[in-house]
Amino acid sequence: MQPSDTEIEVPFDAALSERYLVYALSTITARSLPDVRDGLKPVHRRLLWAMRLLRLDPAGAYKKSARVVGDVIGKYHPHGDQSVYDAMVRLAQSFALRYPLVDGQGNFGNIDGDNAAAYRYTEAKLTAIAAQLMQGLDEGTVAFRATYNGEEEEPEVFPGLFPNLLANGASGIAVGMATSIPPHNVTELIDAAMHLIDNPGAETRDLMDFVSGPDFPTGGLLVDARETILAAYESGRGSFRLRARAAQEKEKGGGWDLVVTEIPYGVQKAKLIEQIADLISNKKLPILADVRDESAEDLRIVLEPRSRTVDPALLLESLYRLTDLEIRFPLNLNVLDQHRTPGVMGLKSCLTAWLSFQIEVLLNRARTRVGKIEDRLELLDGFLIAYLNLDRVIEIIRTEDEPKVVMMAEFGLTDRQAEAILNMRLRSLRRLEEMEIAKERTALAKEREDLLGLIESPRRQRNRLKKDLEGVKTKFGDPRRTTIEEKPLAARAEIDWSAMIEKEPITVILSARGWIRAMKGHLAPEEFATLKFREGDELWGKPLHAQTTDKILIAGENGRVYTLGGDKLPGGRGFGEPVRLSLDLPAEVEIAAMLVVKPTARLLTASSDGRGFLTSGEAVLAETRKGKQLMNLRPGAKLQVLRPVPQDAETVAVVGDNRKLLVFNLSELPEMGRGSGVQLQRYRDGGLADIALLKAGEGLSWSMGGDSGRTRTEGDLTPWKAIRGASGRMAPLGFPRSNRFQDD
Known part of the structure; x- marks a missing residue:
């Protein structure tokens, strides 16, 4: 069939790869990765922008979250309402964001893992930090672009002076790449940024004198060594070992409890308590008797030991190993740079890119302000000319048919100046107004001079940025919440469970x-x-x-x-x-x-075709449900015997289905962890029936059967002794018909 005019024939794999690449690029650049300049993904940026246009200022009133979500999905972000609301909820959670950007009113979820209420029940407005992040949007600092339907405009990035990327962190999964950035303390970040302004050649190690490590909103203990944290910050990849904060609380009578007051970031308290309760019910941690949640406004999980003699350090170490009281938080500083190209950055490159953007914002603001000043000076100069020639201006207006043209020709005015003079009110023709204009012109001229000096001087730009950073630090800085133990941890000894x-x-x-x-x-x-x-x-x-x-x-x-x-x-x-x-x-x-x-035991294993070997108790212990393969069997064979070897055993007695008995020294058997073994006894017909392990000088005994309980012993086994692998001789008269040395 011939294709129509609207159809194009292309190979299927080419069409598929082209479309998948478009989807992948869209996911990476427009959904999953944050921008290094403002630390936001598009959905977060559009949420805050929509709230700003709704005038949800920090000092204003709250509005329904449904109103915000509706504006976002209707004007800027054509995706599902639930995904947009979930993003908005996270911006409001103080346990999820180190510095929340949305001030929520109502049920926005909790650290237990409970979901937020529906958006028709909750209300929200911007926080002061969000307002700081958007500061300068009306001052020509950043470019705007059309929305998806071309009806509105939205900023490409937020210009505000706040290190949001590292302060609040981010996480996301794109196509073929992901990002995971922990939150940090804004005071430390600004101190490091100011040090980098003065010392552009500073290394990451120098910056760690200020940024000692992540600072999580839920606190906790960061127990990695300084060198481990440094390696992660230098490469942009790594992980941080984060523990809960717990302390021993003594009671009257000599008893004590462990009280957990801070849990690792991202761990849901309800699931953590359920995890600990499972350890108790399944008897996986017998030294722990009970767990109680006594949390109110502050988190408080009480762990009760089985007895007062339990070692608190052992109990806590066991809980760290078995539960999410200790986790590893990954670092993958994968972000979009100023050209919207994804890449992994280290701590220094991330701060450097942010500072470079802030210098650009500073210059854009200055240039925009200079342009506005020059426009205003143009009008003020025209007004002054009008005041100096007030009578003639009035005469022209009263007598001329085209007063604008006449004034432009006679006084050398521009079109804007002449138009502004014609639009002046009569009450403005006062002497006082003339003085105000002259005063304003002088102030604006000085401001323009200062701004032009700022634009031309990199040193003044750096000083201005440092001054502004100091103001942000004063306004939003706070103490560190996560404690860092800088000493490397010694190798943890194995616990004897x-x-x-x-x-x-x-x-x-x-x-x-x-x-x-x-x-x-x-x-x-x-x-x-x-x-x-x-x-x-x-x-x-x-x-x-x-x-x-x-x-x-x-x-x-x-x-x-x-x-x-x-x-x-x-x-x-x-x-x-x-x-x-x-x-x-x-x-x-x-x-x-x-x-x-027991791990120290010796075992003898043998298959039905007469092969076997010695092994150890440690080799057969299997910690998983799948177990482990001990004996490699030949086709048709099966594992027949597995029994302990007495410490004083020296001799092996083997009997086959053919009733032939063979006795040889135990030392002839190899010790293996796994294998098919060696031939114990050869058979023309049948296979292995049973094995006995005998002490030195001990004869072979067996039950006579019946109710008598009598046994028979063959003391001299010399006729049956041979090398391992022989066929053997017929068993002594009276040997059990079951061909077994002892009944099970």
Whole structure:
């Protein structure tokens, strides 16, 4: 089919990439990244501009937020009302912005994470800082551009003398890039800027004498070393480790609590408390007994230890590791420069770009003012000529048909001067008015001279900017809220979590269908028969006697091993829970072994095809649900044996399905962390049946069966001793028909 006149044939990938590039550029430059000059994204700039046009001045009355949102989406920002209102809410939240730009009245959300009320219920106006940020918009300081529909105008950037980018920070995700800028203290920023004005060659290290690090609205502790912060400021990329502020509060009787008064920036208090409560309910932090929220106007979270003997430092360190009482706040100083080109800047380059823009604003304001002064001087000169020739001017006006032309020719007036004289009121023709005009002209002439001197002198520009910065600092400066611990933290020692678990004896019971539970105490063997299971289910193997501090190792026939904490097992009431809820053990894989394992233990593992090796308890411990692969199995083989090796064991006895017995030295087995192992015994038919580990000089004993309880011992195992990997000889007469050394 031939394309029509309105259709253009292009390759699909070219059309797609072209359109995606347009979208990406729009997202980067017009939505997600702030401008280095005023620190604002377009939506924030348009919100403040709309509020200014609505005359929502700091000293004025509040107006409905719905009115502001309506103006913004109708005139300047054609996007969703909810996204615009969310941006406006953030500008009003004192816990989100270090220096809020919107003064909100009503429910604008809280640090708990609750949302703001709908915009029909809330009201807002500008703050003094927002007014400062827009100061100079009417003085020709910045360029304006048409809005999206061409009906209105909006400023390209705000000219006000306030370091908003670093003072309030920003965050955003564009296409292929993102930005994350923490807030800072405005006093420190202005001090650094003034130092940079006097010393343009100053390095970032020098600026850190003034800007010691981020200053978050929620306070907290910044625990990174100075060199770490310096590296982040130099590159514009990095992260800051931020902690909650907590202190020990003693009570009568010797008890104590930990009281948290400041939490990390961006952490929702309600979710933080829920996180801590989960640790308590799941027994992941046994030394913590309770958490209470006693916050009113000030934040106050009370953490109650299990007992007064708990080490406060250990409790606090544990909470830092397990909860959002410690976070890492990223730094990615990715901004749009004065040419609207995205790029990552360091602290110095960011301040330098802002100061350069402020010098430009200063010059634009001066040039605009000089132009207005010259326009006014032109009119004043015309007025003075009129006063000096007042009678003749009156005569011309009364008698001439074209008085403007005659006056321009006779007195050398410009068109504007002649028009202004003709528009003068009669009451202005007083002697006093002539004196006022002369006085005004003298003042304006001096002001023009000063402004021209400012335009021509970089030194005067720097002095003027420093003076203005000092005024901003005096007006808006405040003390730092976030405390910085400049000393580098030592490497944190690993916490022995088992020491926090209350040690209690338990009996671990596993059913044939994979249901696991832990009954309190160590059940006697005669009590095993009284255990109840679900219909059609029964006991698997022998119950384990363990402690809540122990690690329970479960091995699957697929060669993978899994670890469960004794304190995390379901209680003994009922039938327990399926072990596969806690472990990623496939439903089709049977359990091969269950035992208590210590990191220092030695274990023997073997597969059904007669291969095996020694391993350590540390090698089999797995901290995740997925476990770890211990034995690499050949096709058709499965994990058959995994059992502890007694410390005094020296001999290995292996019996196959063919009833052949082989005895060899334990030292012939290699110790491995993972692998397929070595051949223990060779089989022509069948495979491995069982393994026993014997002490030196110890014979082989087995049960005679029946109710007699008698055992038989074969003391001399010399006929069956051979090197590892041999076939072996038939087992002694009377050896159990199950081909197992002992019953499970």
